[in-house]
Amino acid sequence: MTGKQQPGNADKQITPPELHYFSDRLTRKLDQLRAFPAALVEAPSGYGKTTALRDYLENSALPHSAVHWFAAVDEAPDAGYQRLCRKIGEIDARAGERLLQTGFPNAFTLGEACDALRSIRCERETWLVIDDFQFLCPGLPSAFLAALLEHGGTALHIVVASRTLWREMHAAIAGRGFLHITHTDLRLEAEDIRRYYALAGAAVTAQEAETVLRYTGGWIIAVYLQLHTFKETGVFSDAAVLALMEKLVWDRLSTEQQNFLLRLSPFEIATAGQMCALLGCDVLPEYAQEALATPFIRYDPAERRYEPHAVLFELMAQKRAERGQAFERACLLDAGDLCRDEGRVAEALGLYARVQAYDRMLSLDFARVLFDEIGDRPFFAMALEIAERCPDATRREHPLSMLRVAWALKAAGKEAAFRALLEELDGQLPEGGLLRAEWLLLSAYRHYPRLDEMLPFVQKAAPLFGGTCSRVILPEAPWAFGGYFQLGEFHLQAGESEREADAFETFIALYSRLTGGHGSGADALFRAEVAYLRGDTAAAAILAYKAFFLAESKQQCIVQLGAGMTLANIALVKADTAAWQDAVNLMERAASHAGRDTALVRAVLDTVRGSLLVELGAQTRIAGWLKDRDFPRHLPPPAAINAHYVHTVFLLRQGDAARSLGGMEALPPEVKSKSAYVAFSLPSLMAAGYIVAGKPEKSAGLFGRAAEIALSDGFILHFAAYSQFFPEIIEELIKKKHPQFFERFMAVKAQFGFGWQTLHNAVSGNELPADLTAREREIARLAAKGLRNAEIATRLSVTESTVRTHLRAIFQKLDIDRRARLAERLV
Numbered sequence: 001m002t003g004k005q006q007p008g009n010a011d012k013q014i015t016p017p018e019l020h021y022f023s024d025r026l027t028r029k030l031d032q033l034r035a036f037p038a039a040l041v042e043a044p045s046g047y048g049k050t051t052a053l054r055d056y057l058e059n060s061a062l063p064h065s066a067v068h069w070f071a072a073v074d075e076a077p078d079a080g081y082q083r084l085c086r087k088i089g090e091i092d093a094r095a096g097e098r099l100l101q102t103g104f105p106n107a108f109t110l111g112e113a114c115d116a117l118r119s120i121r122c123e124r125e126t127w128l129v130i131d132d133f134q135f136l137c138p139g140l141p142s143a144f145l146a147a148l149l150e151h152g153g154t155a156l157h158i159v160v161a162s163r164t165l166w167r168e169m170h171a172a173i174a175g176r177g178f179l180h181i182t183h184t185d186l187r188l189e190a191e192d193i194r195r196y197y198a199l200a201g202a203a204v205t206a207q208e209a210e211t212v213l214r215y216t217g218g219w220i221i222a223v224y225l226q227l228h229t230f231k232e233t234g235v236f237s238d239a240a241v242l243a244l245m246e247k248l249v250w251d252r253l254s255t256e257q258q259n260f261l262l263r264l265s266p267f268e269i270a271t272a273g274q275m276c277a278l279l280g281c282d283v284l285p286e287y288a289q290e291a292l293a294t295p296f297i298r299y300d301p302a303e304r305r306y307e308p309h310a311v312l313f314e315l316m317a318q319k320r321a322e323r324g325q326a327f328e329r330a331c332l333l334d335a336g337d338l339c340r341d342e343g344r345v346a347e348a349l350g351l352y353a354r355v356q357a358y359d360r361m362l363s364l365d366f367a368r369v370l371f372d373e374i375g376d377r378p379f380f381a382m383a384l385e386i387a388e389r390c391p392d393a394t395r396r397e398h399p400l401s402m403l404r405v406a407w408a409l410k411a412a413g414k415e416a417a418f419r420a421l422l423e424e425l426d427g428q429l430p431e432g433g434l435l436r437a438e439w440l441l442l443s444a445y446r447h448y449p450r451l452d453e454m455l456p457f458v459q460k461a462a463p464l465f466g467g468t469c470s471r472v473i474l475p476e477a478p479w480a481f482g483g484y485f486q487l488g489e490f491h492l493q494a495g496e497s498e499r500e501a502d503a504f505e506t507f508i509a510l511y512s513r514l515t516g517g518h519g520s521g522a523d524a525l526f527r528a529e530v531a532y533l534r535g536d537t538a539a540a541a542i543l544a545y546k547a548f549f550l551a552e553s554k555q556q557c558i559v560q561l562g563a564g565m566t567l568a569n570i571a572l573v574k575a576d577t578a579a580w581q582d583a584v585n586l587m588e589r590a591a592s593h594a595g596r597d598t599a600l601v602r603a604v605l606d607t608v609r610g611s612l613l614v615e616l617g618a619q620t621r622i623a624g625w626l627k628d629r630d631f632p633r634h635l636p637p638p639a640a641i642n643a644h645y646v647h648t649v650f651l652l653r654q655g656d657a658a659r660s661l662g663g664m665e666a667l668p669p670e671v672k673s674k675s676a677y678v679a680f681s682l683p684s685l686m687a688a689g690y691i692v693a694g695k696p697e698k699s700a701g702l703f704g705r706a707a708e709i710a711l712s713d714g715f716i717l718h719f720a721a722y723s724q725f726f727p728e729i730i731e732e733l734i735k736k737k738h739p740q741f742f743e744r745f746m747a748v749k750a751q752f753g754f755g756w757q758t759l760h761n762a763v764s765g766n767e768l769p770a771d772l773t774a775r776e777r778e779i780a781r782l783a784a785k786g787l788r789n790a791e792i793a794t795r796l797s798v799t800e801s802t803v804r805t806h807l808r809a810i811f812q813k814l815d816i817d818r819r820a821r822l823a824e825r826l827v
Contacts, residue, residue, distance in 0.1 A: 021196035022052060026185050030056045033157060034125075036179040038149035040133075041161040043183035045310040048220040049161040050131055052186065057127055065125045066091075071300055072135040073269065078104045080136055088120065091128060091156065095120045104592055105144045111776055113144055115809050118152035126156050133162035149178055150812065187218030196223070202230055211236055221311060245315050249294055257291035262323065265316035266335035266351060271305045277338055329355045336360060350375035353382050358390040362398035367474055370408045371600055371634075378634035380412030387417050396428060403438045403472045410445050411481050413637040419446060437464035438472045441514065449480075449490050449675075451500070451507040458511050469516040475555045479519045482604050482639030484562035486526040487533070487677045489638060494676045495712035501527050517554025521547040525559055528566050533715035535748045537570045544570070548586065557601055560590035561608050568612050573717075573751055575758040584609065603632050604639055610646040615721070616760045619653040626650065641671060648685060657693035661686065680709040684722060691726055699726070703733055711738050716745050720752040779806045780814075 022030070030052065033039055041049045057067050070087045072080060081104050089096020098116035105113040130136065137145065149158055188196065194209040204212070215238055216222035225244035229237045237244060250258065263278050264270055272284055279288070292299070296309040308316065320328050336351035340360075346369045352360045353374065361382075370379050383405045395402050402425060409418040422443060429435045444457035483489040490504060491497055504523040512520045528543035544566040551559035564587035571579035591605045603625075610622035625631065629647045631640055644663070651660035664686050672682060687702035703722075710718050723730040723745075734745045782792045789803045 021188075021192070021199060022055070023185075023188060023192040026052065026181070029179070029181050029185050032179055033159065037151060037153075037156065038158045039160070039179035039181065040149075041159065041181040041186075042164060043181075043186050044163055047183050047186040049186065053129055053159060053161060057129070065127055066122070067127045067129065069302075070128065070130045071303065072130060072132045073303070074135050077140065081105075081140065084130075084136065087128070088117075091122050091126055092120045092153070105141055109589075110141055110143060111809065114147035115805065117144070117147045118150065118809060118812075119805065120151050120153040120156060122153050122155050124155060126153070128156065128158045130158070130160045133160040134164075137162075147812070152808075186220065188220060188223055189213065189218060193218075193223055197227060197230070200227060200231075202227060204230070208236065216241075221309070241311055242315050242318065245296070245311050246319075249296060249312065250315060250319065253291060254287065256287050258319070260288045260291055261316055262320045262327075263331055263334060265313070265320050266332055268313065269305050269307050274338060274342075275306075277341075278334060329357075333357060333360070340364065345369055346372055346374055349379075349382070353385070356385075356389065358386060358394050359397070361386065362390070362394060362401040364401075366401070367404055367471060368476055370404060371411065371476075371478060371598065373599055373634060378412070380408045380414065380634070383408035383412070384414055384417055387421050395424075399425065399429060399435050400438070400471065403435070403442060406442055407472050407477075410442070410448075411477070411636050413481075422446070432464060434465065434468065434471075437461045438470060440464070441470055441473060444511075450492065451490060452503045455503070455507050455510070458507070458514065462510060462514060465514055470514055470518075473515045473518055475515065475517045475520075477518060478600055478604070478636070478639075479522055479556055479558040480638055481636035482558060482600060483642065484558050484565065484604060484608055485529065485642065485677075486522055486562060487529045488642070488675060488681075490526060490675070491677045491713075492675050494679070494709045496676075497530050497713040501530060512554070517556065519559070520554035520556050521550030521552075521559045521563070522556070524550060525562050525566065528563065530713070530715075532566055532569060533710075533713075533717050535573075535717045535720075535744065537573050540566060541570050548590075552590070557590050558604060561587050561604060564590065565608050565612065572616075572755045572759050575755040577759060577762040580759055580763075584612070599632060599634055600636075600639065603635055603643070607639065607643045607646055610650075611642070613763070614646055614649040614653055616756070616763045617653060618760075618763045619650045621763075622646065622650060641674075645685075652685075652689055652692055655692065657689045661689040661693060664689065676709060676713075680706040680715070680718070684718065687729075688722060688725065691729075696729070700729060700733070703729060704737065707733055707738060711741060714741075716741050717748055717752065720745065720749040721756075723749050724753050724756055776806050776810050779803060780810050783807060783810075 033056070041053065043049055057065070068087060068090055070084060072084075082100065085096050085099040087096075088099060095116050098119070099113060102109050102112045102116060149160070151158060190206065190209040190213045193212050194204055194206060197204050197209070197212075212223060212226050215236060216226060219241070222241045222244070225241060225248055226236050228248045229235070229244060239247075253261070260275075260279070264275060267274070275284055275288065276282060279285070284292075292306055294312070296312040298307045298309070299305075300307065320331055332351050332355045336348045336357070337360075339345075339348035339351060345364055345366055349361055349364055349366055349369065352358075352364075366379075370383075372379055374382055386402075386405050387409060402421065406418055406421045406425070409421065422439065425439055429439055438461075440457050440461035444454040444461075447453035447457075480486070480489045486504075487497075491500060493500070501523070504526050508519050508523040512518060524543050525547035528540045528547055531537075531540035531543060544563045548560050548563035548567075551557075551563065564583045567586065568580050568583035571577075571583055587605060587608060591601050606623040606626060610626045613619065613621050619627075626643060626646050627650055629644075631643055635643065644667075648660050648663055651657075651663070664682065667682075672678065683702040683706040687699035687706070690696065690698040690702070703719075703726075707719065719730050719734065727749075731746075731749075735742050779792055789800045789807075792803045793800045
């Protein structure tokens with residue numbers, strides 16, 4: 001559990017409430033809160049962040065202020081966003097409604113959401129405190145969070161209390177002129193400890209205070225527990241904080257109360273209703289209510305839930321384990337059954353997995369969590385454990401679940417385990433019926449990505465499904481295991497792209513019908529990519545939009561991302577900055593729909609966006625994990641390969657040719673020979689790397705090999721992209737070895753070069769920051785031309801007030817402070 005102690009409760013149990021003690025250093029910092037529009041209070045659990053804020057806001061001289069508290073929790077990003085909007089609506093109903101109508105912010109709606117935040121108004125001094133801010137950060141764009149702290153209310157103060165933020169979020173939020181209170185401000189020094197203990201009636205010497213500091217590091221919860229120990233024994237303990245918690249809290253509970261808390265211990269957060277369900281009663285008995293009254297269990301009356309302090313939660317887990325395996329198993333099974341009954345499949349699965357309750361795990365319908373994180377690990381890790389350890393009798397009782405396990409293994413690239421499980425199931429399943437149909441569908445993936453070899457298995461499965469759809473391969477599954485670029489996955493033989501496109505259409509027509517739409521639009525996207533690489537942007541655009549809309553109707557987010565990338569590439573060739581931004585918006589909107597905002601989809605979105613940005617030389621704007629090659633462990637192989645490509649190009653853009661080439665040379669043979677597309681794109685990238693490394697003599701042969709493969713399908717635009725950096729080598733190669741393409745190549749090269757320069761200037765020069773809306777871009781350009789607010793308002797048929805609001809947002813997003821600098825930034 002990640003909760004904190006109820007503010008003030010600990011002191012009310014042991015010392016009078018007026019004895020809350022804060023150092024002079026912290027008091028001075030708190031007194032500055034009113035001078036700032038926003039403040040960040042950042043420290044690990046147990047440093048008294050919430051207590052300090054509540055004490056200041058409730059007990060200091062703020063009699064006419066309105067204080068609103070928002071507790072962030074570990075929940076779906078969209079749910080947290082909606083709760084926050086409603087809380088903002090308590091301050092400014094209009095701003096809150098605008099935020100709700102705008103929806104969860106992504107590149108398509110981010111600018112409007114930021115505008116709504118900057119429109120917040122309040123008549124009197126108002127405080128919005130966001131507690132456990134770290135839970136809100138992962139799902140929301142940093143630009144939105146920064147705008148939240150900047151806001152627009154002159155009488156509004158926003159204070160966020162958070163555990164330590166990670167590097168990128170810290171850079172985006174901290175250091176922007178807000179008040180920053182850290183654990184250094186919150187910790188107690190020896191003199192603070194001496195004063196605090198004296199107020200609590202425990203006089204200690206300076207040397208004893210130094211002893212407490214050495215034992216606790218000034219961590220407030222530990223200092224507090226040492227005070228308890230000293231009052232009881234007259235000495236301080238060098239025991240760890242868990243041991244102190246055990247002595248001062250746990251040992252004073254009755255056996256009945258301890259058992260109650262142990263049954264509750266698997267949950268980080270629990271409601272009274274869930275506790276009653278665990279106990280089998282309608283109302284919590286008195287002993288349970290008394291146990292929950294400890295100052296180390298926080299009750300949130302707004303959400304009606306209980307959250308043990310992190311230290312108490314750790315202690316309960318330790319005590320549960322001390323009772324033995326049978327007791328711990330019973331606790332986790334009961335908790336899992338409760339989650340199962342409430343429809344919380346992922347949580348139930350995680351709890352069952354901790355005690356290897358394979359029968360209960362396989363009895364769940366976990367088809368929709370196959371690509372999710374279960375607790376602290378991806379489902380595929382759990383699937384591999386089931387495949388290796390689950391008893392044979394249990395496996396035979398749950399054939400459908402074992403088929404789902406096989407699908408997860410395939411998606412994770414566990415090929416040997418996938419094939420072994422399919423072979424095992426082949427001998428157990430009847431020759432006909434739905435289970436055999438599912439087996440045939442999965443068996444097709446033994447031949448992935450050779451669609452012509454996969455098709456016969458799908459054709460055999462079709463009549464067995466009898467008009468129903470698969471219960472194993474669902475539309476929610478990431479198509480091609482996160483491989484958004486269809487040529488990279490399915491263009492296997494040089495010179496065969498047209499035949500492959502025909503085979504793709506035949507395959508998808510049947511396969512998508514049997515899976516409820518899985519892969520829908522991928523065949524059209526394949527043709528769009530072929531047309532684009534041939535330089536036929538008109539046909540490519542039509543096919544890409546076709547793919548996008550077919551995919552949208554069947555929840556095929558990965559295909560939508562690939563279509564959006566193709567549209568962005570087309571916009572580059574056409575030097576159309578607005579169309580490029582619109583394509584990026586389409587991708588981010590597709591990825592933000594309900595049910596698609598998963599860790600895998602966010603990683604793929606980062607990768608697609610990173611691919612577009614590194615191509616334009618805007619490598620500083622790609623996600624940090626791509627720069628650092630800190631790939632999420634849940635990435636299926638195709639998604640990981642695409643991420644590796646972005647990282648490789650990033651290194652080249654940074655001039656780090658050695659690491660880039662080393663990474664490419666180290667690729668396993670199966671990746672290097674994955675497809676015909678890889679067979680020409682990898683040598684091209686390596687050739688560029690050798691030129692950057694100062695070894696141009698190695699590049700000509702690599703480019704030559706790539707040209708032989710790529711031009712067999714007419715993919716001339718591939719070399720137009722490289723020719724802007726290495727014109728002499730590429731031009732000479734095409735002219736001498738492939739003269740039939742030279743005239744077309746020169747035309748495409750000129751077009752691509754102009755488009756690249758236009759987009760490079762726009763994107764790298766911050767003309768089009770990702771969170772600038774279409775209306776903001778329009779106003780910015782008119783203002784840069786010298787038009788006054790009234791003239792802009794007349795031209796766009798809006799009010800001057802609207803123009804001023806948009807300009808204020810534009811200035812903040814472009815990080816400029818006056819209109820005169822706008823023209824400079826948009827050059």
